[in-house]
Amino acid sequence: EPEVTQTPSHQVTQMGQEVILRCVPISNHLYFYWYRQILGQKVEFLVSFYNNEISEKSEIFDDQFSVERPDGSNFTLKIRSTKLEDSAMYFCASKSFLIDTGELFFGEGSRLTVL
Amino acid sequence: GQQLNQSPQSMFIQEGEDVSMNCTSSSIFNTWLWYKQEPGEGPVLLIALYKAGELTSNGRLTAQFGITRKDSFLNISASIPSDVGIYFCAGQLTGTASKLTFGTGTRLQVTL
Numbered sequence: 001e002p003e004v005t006q007t008p009s010h011q012v013t014q015m016g017q018e019v020i021l022r023c024v025p026i027s028n029h030l031y032f033y034w035y036r037q038i039l040g041q042k043v044e045f046l047v048s049f050y051n052n053e054i055s056e057k058s059e060i061f062d063d064q065f066s067v068e069r070p071d072g073s074n075f076t077l078k079i080r081s082t083k084l085e086d087s088a089m090y091f092c093a094s095k096s097f098l099i100d101t102g103e104l105f106f107g108e109g110s111r112l113t114v115l
Numbered sequence: 116g117q118q119l120n121q122s123p124q125s126m127f128i129q130e131g132e133d134v135s136m137n138c139t140s141s142s143i144f145n146t147w148l149w150y151k152q153e154p155g156e157g158p159v160l161l162i163a164l165y166k167a168g169e170l171t172s173n174g175r176l177t178a179q180f181g182i183t184r185k186d187s188f189l190n191i192s193a194s195i196p197s198d199v200g201i202y203f204c205a206g207q208l209t210g211t212a213s214k215l216t217f218g219t220g221t222r223l224q225v226t227l
Contacts, residue, residue: 004157033214035215035217042203042217042218042219042220043152043158043203043205043215043217044217045214045215045216045217048213048214056213056214058214091157091158093157103148103160103163104160104215105160106157106158106159107157108155108156108157109155109156109157
């Protein structure tokens, strides 16, 4: 069964360091998303991406965040200068353009710990 | 922004019992979805609802899209230990690229 894969599964970094989280969406999907979940809280939307550009972003997705689809398969989330409050699980998700069912397929997440 | 509140926040039930949880919104959604999240994993879709009033079943799960488009419930019948997890409702407004707004979650614990 096709799935969304994310790496790394866990990253520990020092405050102020740059972090890149990587995702390989399901191969025939065209819409890509990043969500985050602070420990014990709900899942929050960060950004959606389609046709090589951002479709929508939340107020959380400030200038410290950027996304990229560098090579047609990977979809990355970069945090330029991490803050303590960036510690969370980051979930990548993808969706097929052909099926407007609202179904997003989520990866297993990358846990980011900022010290 | 849109708020989705789920109740109850947590439930402790015995195996075999039925479970009911609901989700209410401050605004209308066009699509309602129910996801389950297990520890260390991403959310997995359980049921999707596309029309106001729609009642949909998936095995032991039944969910309804409220007539007002501002609420939904999820029922689980004859719970089993593997039902343990956090259940999130999510609303979507329009279009294929539209983001999901997640609810606050209901944590379900099942005891033998």
